[in-house]
Each structure stands twice: as structure tokens, then as C-alpha cells.
Amino acid sequence: xxxxxxxxxxxxxxxKNLNKAKNKETVHYFSEADFATVLKRVEHxxxxxxxxxxxxxxxxFGTISHEDSKKKATDSRWYNGAYMNLKSRQExxxxxxTYKISAKLLAR
Numbered sequence: 001x002x003x004x005x006x007x008x009x010x011x012x013x014x015x016k017n018l019n020k021a022k023n024k025e026t027v028h029y030f031s032e033a034d035f036a037t038v039l040k041r042v043e044h045x046x047x048x049x050x051x052x053x054x055x056x057x058x059x060x061f062g063t064i065s066h067e068d069s070k071k072k073a074t075d076s077r078w079y080n081g082a083y084m085n086l087k088s089r090q091e092x093x094x095x096x097x098t099y100k101i102s103a104k105l106l107a108r
Contacts, residue, residue: 003101011041011099018094027096029055032087035095039079048073048100052082054093061093062086073100 004026012028015037019029030038042049050073051065064082071078079097086093 001106003099003106006101006106007099010045011038011047019096029094029096031094035083035097038095038097039076039083042079042097042099043076045105046074046102047105048102049079050098050100052079052086053096053098054086054090055096056090056093061090 007028015028015030015034017028018031019027021027039049049066051063053063054061064086066073066075066078069078069082083095086095
């Protein structure tokens with residue numbers, strides 16, 4: 001199973017992709033509430049989150065990576081903290097992230 005397929009089936013299930021751009025098949029943007037669900041599912045599955053990108057309408061608002069926090073990509077404290085930080089800075093953002101799924105998890 002490929003990473004994109006795994007995310008679709010196990011993480012993004014029942015969530016609305018708000019990306020209207022050409023790359024909407026590979027980059028998913030979610031509302032604040034849906035992204036909170038994504039982060040819970042990612043944490044439960046042990047998926048690495050390398051960065052979180054936010055948009056306000058069609059413009060990039062901000063990006064935070066695990067390196068900014070000096071934490072491992074699998075450490076949920078970094079991405080939950082980054083999410084809370086971004087969410088408190090501006091209302092109405094949409095959220096996206098870059099993920100890495102281990103080969104062991106993909107093989108299930």
C-alpha cells in the first residue's frame with residue numbers, strides 16, 4: 001500500500017478536503033475541526049508529521065516544522081503545540097501537513 005492510499009483509508013476518512021488547487025489529490029487541506037481529528041488519528045497510528053502549513057483563504061499564512069520545535073517528527077507534543085499556536089493566531093485557517101508512514105505500518 002502506498003502512503004497516499006494509506007492516509008486516505010486510515011486518516012482522512014469522513015473528512016472534507018478543502019483544497020481546490022490542481023494538487024488536491026496529493027495535498028489535503030482541512031478545517032480546524034477536521035485537522036484536530038487528523039492529528040488524533042496520526043498520533044494513534046504513530047505517523048510522523050514533518051510540517052504543518054496553513055492558508056487563510058488562498059494565501060499561505062504560516063508553516064511550522066518539527067525542526068522548529070527541535071522535536072522528532074513522531075513526537076505528538078510538537079504538532080499538537082504547533083496546531084494550538086497557529087489556531088490561536090488566526091481564525092478561519094485551513095490546515096495541511098506533510099507525513100511519513102513507516103514501511104511496517106504500510107505493510108499492515
